[in-house]
Amino acid sequence: MSLPPVRTRIKICGLTREQDVDAAVAAGADAIGFVLYARSPRFVTPERAAQLARRLPPLVTPVLLFVNETATNIEAACAHVAGAILQFHGDETAGQCHAVAQARGRPFWRAARIPQTAPEGFDLLEFAQDFSAAQAILLDAHVDGYGGGGKTFDWSRLPPSVPAHLVLSGGLTPANVSEGLRALRGRGRSLAVDVSSGVEATGPDGQPLRGIKDAAKIAQFVAAVRAADALFAGQTQT
Numbered sequence: 001m002s003l004p005p006v007r008t009r010i011k012i013c014g015l016t017r018e019q020d021v022d023a024a025v026a027a028g029a030d031a032i033g034f035v036l037y038a039r040s041p042r043f044v045t046p047e048r049a050a051q052l053a054r055r056l057p058p059l060v061t062p063v064l065l066f067v068n069e070t071a072t073n074i075e076a077a078c079a080h081v082a083g084a085i086l087q088f089h090g091d092e093t094a095g096q097c098h099a100v101a102q103a104r105g106r107p108f109w110r111a112a113r114i115p116q117t118a119p120e121g122f123d124l125l126e127f128a129q130d131f132s133a134a135q136a137i138l139l140d141a142h143v144d145g146y147g148g149g150g151k152t153f154d155w156s157r158l159p160p161s162v163p164a165h166l167v168l169s170g171g172l173t174p175a176n177v178s179e180g181l182r183a184l185r186g187r188g189r190s191l192a193v194d195v196s197s198g199v200e201a202t203g204p205d206g207q208p209l210r211g212i213k214d215a216a217k218i219a220q221f222v223a224a225v226r227a228a229d230a231l232f233a234g235q236t237q238t
Helices: 018-027 046-053 071-080 094-104 124-130 177-184 215-236
Strands: 010-012 031-035 061-066 085-088 108-114 136-141 165-168 190-195 200-202 208-213
Touching: 010 018, 010 215, 018 031, 018 208, 018 215, 031 046, 046 061, 046 071, 061 071, 071 094, 085 094, 094 108, 108 124, 124 136, 165 177, 177 190, 177 215, 208 215
Parallel strands: 010 031, 010 190, 031 061, 061 085, 085 108, 108 136, 136 165, 165 190
Antiparallel strands: 200 208
8 A cells, every 4th residue: 555645844934024924825835934033034013924825815824033042022922823833943842842832832842952063962852751741842943043044954873763753844945955854754743844034035145034935935935845745745655
């Protein structure tokens, strides 16, 4: 009996404009991330996140990203954006994440900041156990500050079996996402991907325009994920 086809879920993060939300939805994104961290160049207010989230059709999920935010502000943001997943990307404890998510009846993701050069020095199994209440563990490269660094880590050196749903993030692009999927497929209960800087527009000076997405790059990223899914499905049926 053949296995059902794999469909990797895709989140496009750090959106700030209506046209970028529309482009992500048109390309086939499953989730849209809004950064509610004031120090990020991709920051939006809860009110702005709510405006953008109202453009989402059914079955495309908003995700609210927080970094060391107060429970009061998180709950206020949740009141603005219905049905959002909470993503904690700072130094939040398991108890803090669970308490605020439970108070609002929302699932949450917890970001694991993986060292770029020696991933095995980070105990991902212990981290997953500590945050076992999380819907997913997001794998991001450790950079100065909190996320958004556009850096990858050595995917091949992660544990072979992690008791959690995994979301691969950190430095993904249309060119390397298939490699990331090949490296981590089967290492968690499921595998999704999360991209931000890898689908951003480039200014006249050749520098990325943080918070401004490129519709063509979004479409290329989604196409690359679907091609990787098709390749994996073909390999499992041979």
